[in-house]
Amino acid sequence: MAFVGQPIKRREDYRFLTGKGKYTDDIVLPGMTHAAFVRCPYAHAKINSIDTTKAASHPGVVAVYTGEHVGQFGVPCGWQVDFKSGDTMKEPLHPLLAVGKARHAGENVAVVIADSLQAARDAAELVEVDYEELPAVTDAKEAIQSGAPQVHDDVPNNLIFDWEIGNPKEEVDAALSSAHHVTKLEFKNQRLVPNAMEPRSYIAQYDISFDKYTLYTSTQNPHLIRLLMCAFVLGIPEHKVRVISYDVGGGFGSKIYHYTEEALLTWASKEIGRPVKWTSDRSEAFITDAHGRDNVTVAQMGFDSEGKIVAFKAHNDANLGAYLSTFSTCVPTYLHGTLAQGCYTTPLINIDVNAVVTNTTPVDAYRGAGRPEMTYMIEHLLDTAALEMKMDPVDLRFKNFIAPFDGVDQPGYQTQVALQYDSGNYEGTLKRALEMVGYEDFRKEQEESRKNGKLLGIGFSTYIEACGIAPSAVVGSLGARAGLYEVGHVRVQPTGKVSVFTGSHSHGQGHETAFAQFVADKLGIPMDDVDIVHGDTEHVAFGMGTYGSRSIAVGGSAIMKSLDKVIEKGARIAAHKLEAAVDDLEYAEGKWTVKGTDKSIAFGDVSLTAYVPHDYPEGEEPGLDFSSFYDPANFTYPFGAHIAIVEVDKDTGKVDLKRFIAVDDVGNVINPMIVEGQIHGGVVQGVGQALLEGAIYDESGNLANGSYMDYAMPRADDFPFIETDRTVTPCPHNPLGVKGAGEAGCIGATPAVANAVMDALLPYGVKDLQMPLTPERVWTAMNS
Amino acid sequence: MEITINVNGTSHTKEVEPMVSLATFLREELRLTGTHIGCDTTSCGSCTVLLDGKAVKSCTVLAVQASGKEVTSIEGMATNGELHPIQAAFKEHHGLQCGFCTPGMVMTTADILKNNPKPSEQEIRHGLEGNFCRCTGYHNIVKSIQHAADNLKS
Numbered sequence: 003m004a005f006v007g008q009p010i011k012r013r014e015d016y017r018f019l020t021g022k023g024k025y026t027d028d029i030v031l032p033g034m035t036h037a038a039f040v041r042c043p044y045a046h047a048k049i050n051s052i053d054t055t056k057a058a059s060h061p062g063v064v065a066v067y068t069g070e071h072v073g074q075f076g077v078p079c080g081w082q083v084d085f086k087s088g089d090t091m092k093e094p095l096h097p098l099l100a101v102g103k104a105r106h107a108g109e110n111v112a113v114v115i116a117d118s119l120q121a122a123r124d125a126a127e128l129v130e131v132d133y134e135e136l137p138a139v140t141d142a143k144e145a146i147q148s149g150a151p152q153v154h155d156d157v158p159n160n161l162i163f164d165w166e167i168g169n170p171k172e173e174v175d176a177a178l179s180s181a182h183h184v185t186k187l188e189f190k191n192q193r194l195v196p197n198a199m200e201p202r203s204y205i206a207q208y209d210i211s212f213d214k215y216t217l218y219t220s221t222q223n224p225h226l227i228r229l230l231m232c233a234f235v236l237g238i239p240e241h242k243v244r245v246i247s248y249d250v251g252g253g254f255g256s257k258i259y260h261y262t263e264e265a266l267l268t269w270a271s272k273e274i275g276r277p278v279k280w281t282s283d284r285s286e287a288f289i290t291d292a293h294g295r296d297n298v299t300v301a302q303m304g305f306d307s308e309g310k311i312v313a314f315k316a317h318n319d320a321n322l323g324a325y326l327s328t329f330s331t332c333v334p335t336y337l338h339g340t341l342a343q344g345c346y347t348t349p350l351i352n353i354d355v356n357a358v359v360t361n362t363t364p365v366d367a368y369r370g371a372g373r374p375e376m377t378y379m380i381e382h383l384l385d386t387a388a389l390e391m392k393m394d395p396v397d398l399r400f401k402n403f404i405a406p407f408d409g410v411d412q413p414g415y416q417t418q419v420a421l422q423y424d425s426g427n428y429e430g431t432l433k434r435a436l437e438m439v440g441y442e443d444f445r446k447e448q449e450e451s452r453k454n455g456k457l458l459g460i461g462f463s464t465y466i467e468a469c470g471i472a473p474s475a476v477v478g479s480l481g482a483r484a485g486l487y488e489v490g491h492v493r494v495q496p497t498g499k500v501s502v503f504t505g506s507h508s509h510g511q512g513h514e515t516a517f518a519q520f521v522a523d524k525l526g527i528p529m530d531d532v533d534i535v536h537g538d539t540e541h542v543a544f545g546m547g548t549y550g551s552r553s554i555a556v557g558g559s560a561i562m563k564s565l566d567k568v569i570e571k572g573a574r575i576a577a578h579k580l581e582a583a584v585d586d587l588e589y590a591e592g593k594w595t596v597k598g599t600d601k602s603i604a605f606g607d608v609s610l611t612a613y614v615p616h617d618y619p620e621g622e623e624p625g626l627d628f629s630s631f632y633d634p635a636n637f638t639y640p641f642g643a644h645i646a647i648v649e650v651d652k653d654t655g656k657v658d659l660k661r662f663i664a665v666d667d668v669g670n671v672i673n674p675m676i677v678e679g680q681i682h683g684g685v686v687q688g689v690g691q692a693l694l695e696g697a698i699y700d701e702s703g704n705l706a707n708g709s710y711m712d713y714a715m716p717r718a719d720d721f722p723f724i725e726t727d728r729t730v731t732p733c734p735h736n737p738l739g740v741k742g743a744g745e746a747g748c749i750g751a752t753p754a755v756a757n758a759v760m761d762a763l764l765p766y767g768v769k770d771l772q773m774p775l776t777p778e779r780v781w782t783a784m785n786s
Numbered sequence: 787m788e789i790t791i792n793v794n795g796t797s798h799t800k801e802v803e804p805m806v807s808l809a810t811f812l813r814e815e816l817r818l819t820g821t822h823i824g825c826d827t828t829s830c831g832s833c834t835v836l837l838d839g840k841a842v843k844s845c846t847v848l849a850v851q852a853s854g855k856e857v858t859s860i861e862g863m864a865t866n867g868e869l870h871p872i873q874a875a876f877k878e879h880h881g882l883q884c885g886f887c888t889p890g891m892v893m894t895t896a897d898i899l900k901n902n903p904k905p906s907e908q909e910i911r912h913g914l915e916g917n918f919c920r921c922t923g924y925h926n927i928v929k930s931i932q933h934a935a936d937n938l939k940s
Contacts, residue, residue, distance in 0.1 A: 009880075011877055011878060011880075012877070012880070014885070015876070015877040015882060015885075016869070016877070017885075018882055018885025018888050019860075019864075019869060019873040019876055019877060019882065019885075019888060019892065020820070020860065020861065020863070020864050020869070020873070021818065021819065021820015021821070021859065021860035021861040021889050022820065022861075023820070023885050023886075025819075025822070025886065027819075027823075028813075028819035030817075120803075197918075197920055198884075198886075198920060199822075199824045199830065199832060199884065199886040199887045199918060199919065199920050199921075200822070200824065200884065200886040201823075201824065249884075249885065250884065251822070251824075251884045251885065251886030251887075252883075252884040252886060252920050252921055254920065283825075283826045284824065284825035284826045284827065284830075285826055509884055510883035510884030510885070510921045511883070512883070675880050676880070678880075679880050679883060679921075679922060679925075679926055682922060682923035682924075682925040682926065683883065683920070683921045683922050683923045684923075685923055686923030686924065686925075687920070687923075709825075709826075709827050709829075710825050710827050710829030710830060710918070711827045711829060715829075715918050715920075716923075716924075717914070717915050717918070717924075718910070718911040718912075718914035718915060718917075718919075718924040718927070718928060719908070719911040719912050719914070719915055721911075721923065721924060721925075723907075723925055723928070723929075724923060724925050747923075
């Protein structure tokens with residue numbers, strides 16, 4: 003293992019550092035036109051008429067389309083979650099352009115295509131829409147009350163489905179009613195705006211010579227976009243569409259989904275016979291990129307007199323926005339309720355969910371997706387319970403942890419909520435984090451500082467998550483309308499250079515480096531001889547993209563399968579050349595050697611032989627080129643312990659994050675530098691939710707803070723250096739032993755910070771705090 | 787209007803509309819697409835370039851305002867394919883992930899270190915307040931700038 007485990011510097015960095023990255027908006031095609039959208043300014047409005055006459059005659063305008071031109075078809079939802087009763091999920095049409103009615107501020111009403119962007123934007127101003135504003139509802143809990151405005155005529159009470167998981171509610175209620183202590187919290191896990199730094203950007207082109215479409219798109223999963231757009235939206239043949247996503251400037255979930263603009267531009271490119279580009283500006287991004295979180299929660303946890311958890315129950319009203327985005331329905335259910343075990347031995351659990359439509363931007367998976375919401379619930383309950391029961395939050399966790407298990411000698415842990423954890427050592431990460439923070443010393447310092455009127459606080463979060471979502475048959479039985487395997491294709495070139503095609507997609511994660519590390523190690527060749535190709539449906543056979551921290555765990559495993567096949571076939575060719583039996587050969591350091599001899603043949607010689615098969619094993623096919631599909635046996639379950647130390651300013655309520663310690667266990671690590679970078683970024687996004695971020699809708703249903711002047715993005719001077727370490731508990735069911743690291747930081751961090759603020763405010767007896775913990779909210783809580 | 791701007795050492799004379807921003811001029815007229823546009827409120831800093839040696843957000847400078855001046859964009863930082871010490875420090879210390887904010891971060895760093903060759907951690911963090919990064923949590927960007935300061939001193 004020469005490369006795996008090393009902090010190899012990233013190969014992709016040179017192009018990014020020199021301004022040579024290739025993001026979609028950087029691409030210019032001959033004859034390209036530009037699109038501008040007319041968007042509904044109201045949260046809910048009847049569209050009486052649209053007059054495009056003036057816009058169409060504006061100089062430079064090529065075409066103006068409304069919903070009447072495009073037709074009544076829409077983008078699909080990728081996951082069907084049915085009602086408890088068995089009734090089918092409500093699935094309102096999500097049209098490419100609104101027809102008759104618009105259901106959230108920012109919804110597409112018309113599109114103007116022109117020779118220049120300026121002409122398109124100027125003409126879009128000339129489209130005259132006669133709106134009749136309707137009453138709007140933006141809060142999930144309010145939306146299911148009787149008399150609330152109805153978002154869709156075919157969704158009674160705005161309820162898409164109700165759902166529950168776990169033990170029977172009566173059993174859980176009985177355990178709660180006889181518990182020694184019950185902690186109850188009611189809060190809103192607030193709506194977040196993903197804010198990838200690169201705004202969404204698309205270019206669609208129709209080539210009449212080959213009757214073929216090309217869509218350049220800033221997406222996290224090009225193959226799925228192609229599949230959804232071809233089969234479920236436009237009805238065009240999949241093999242006549244190429245989807246390309248070169249460099250993508252961050253995703254965090256928001257670029258997983260199939261957006262209406264992608265399909266619309268693809269359709270329009272054939273209508274006008276010219277390429278058409280649209281790049282979102284930031285104001286559009288705020289109101290059209292799928293948002294994250296937004297649950298109204300009531301949660302209760304019961305304890306016995308020793309502090310053992312006896313039951314956990316929660317009800318969630320999950321806001322899905324105006325339409326069902328691609329994975330919106332699985333976020334508050336199968337990515338949320340199934341994590342309710344946490345890393346504790348809780349014997350009785352019931353999670354109950356209403357999925358609700360409102361007059362807001364659609365909500366879908368945002369970094370962590372369901373798991374941060376559940377982790378916040380459990381971990382905030384635990385620290386609150388510790389305060390109420392006057393117990394140490396650390397002791398409370400140690401009393402309730404599931405004992406360590408490796409998933410090999412000890413079996414996986416069967417939860418009360420369907421999942422079976424693969425391997426874990428939850429107390430291990432907390433012990434390490436406590437060492438790093440110097441817990442006992444901190445408590446002494448805190449006590450001293452309280453005497454001096456300083457408000458220091460410490461908060462904990464020991465989280466678990468589920469990544470590499472799979473296997474396909476299981477997720478299919480739960481409503482997924484896609485498989486969740488991955489494809490890894492290894493093409494050994496005649497010269498021994500290796501092209502690897504992965505269905506995973508990098509939008510900052512560094513696949514070109516990390517994937518090359520394990521490929522080079524496995525084949526015993528230099529990393530420079532390995533190229534990682536992704537993001538082009540014409541090159542990569544198929545793939546399910548990157549989200550849910552799945553790239554290495556699922557995508558990497560698929561590549562490993564193909565590498566095994568390469569070595570296996572290579573051995574047959576080597577055996578022929580060496581005049582030895584296959585069983586007598588061993589493969590190491592880039593060559594096959596006859597065991598116990600110095601007779602060997604190098605990888606490059608075997609690959610050349612495979613393509614110039616003159617002296618060749620009889621019956622063996624030429625070539626050295628394998629593709630594999632890998633469908634995981636189980637999810638992977640990373641976990642960790644996060645500790646935050648904060649100081650609250652008594653006079654202003656401002657929270658200062660003094661230290662943040664993150665000890666994560668993501669299984670085996672291919673590139674520790676990249677893993678740490680993922681943790682840093684995730685932690686800061688998680689802290690962003692705790693202290694800074696939150697979408698605010700005004701009474702009329704408009705996003706009141708839809709710009710960087712108004713939405714509090716985390717900035718460099720909001721943070722100290724993040725202190726990281728890790729333990730390693732390998733995943734027992736995939737060939738690399740990896741679990742995934744993309745979301746861990748964002749899942750663990752939020753409750754640690756919120757808990758630390760609560761701890762700091764102990765002298766004020768403040769328990770009920772609603773995120774984000776802005777100075778105003780904290781000061782008000784202290785002074786009320 | 788006809789304008790003449792020296793960009794990365796080369797003089798360009800072009801006809802532009804008065805409303806065209808310097809960022810758009812660089813991207814669309816000169817095809818220097820390393821300068822990125824991440825917002826519409828002069829907040830995110832992805833479009834930062836040096837104008838007569840001083841960091842500016844090129845989305846909020848009109849191309850006509852830059853006429854007669856010298857612009858350095860990210861494409862002007864490396865010399866003969868060799869990374870500038872700031873760029874090298876970002877690579878060495880993993881100061882970038884998706885790369886979209888990176889050009890702006892590098893150009894802002896050039897300005898920070900020009901004015902303060904030995905910045906403290908807090909001075910670096912303060913100096914970055916006009917540049918957003920959603921990937922790195924700023925941790926490795928701050929480290930990269932600390933090392934870039936060392937590289938430039940030696």
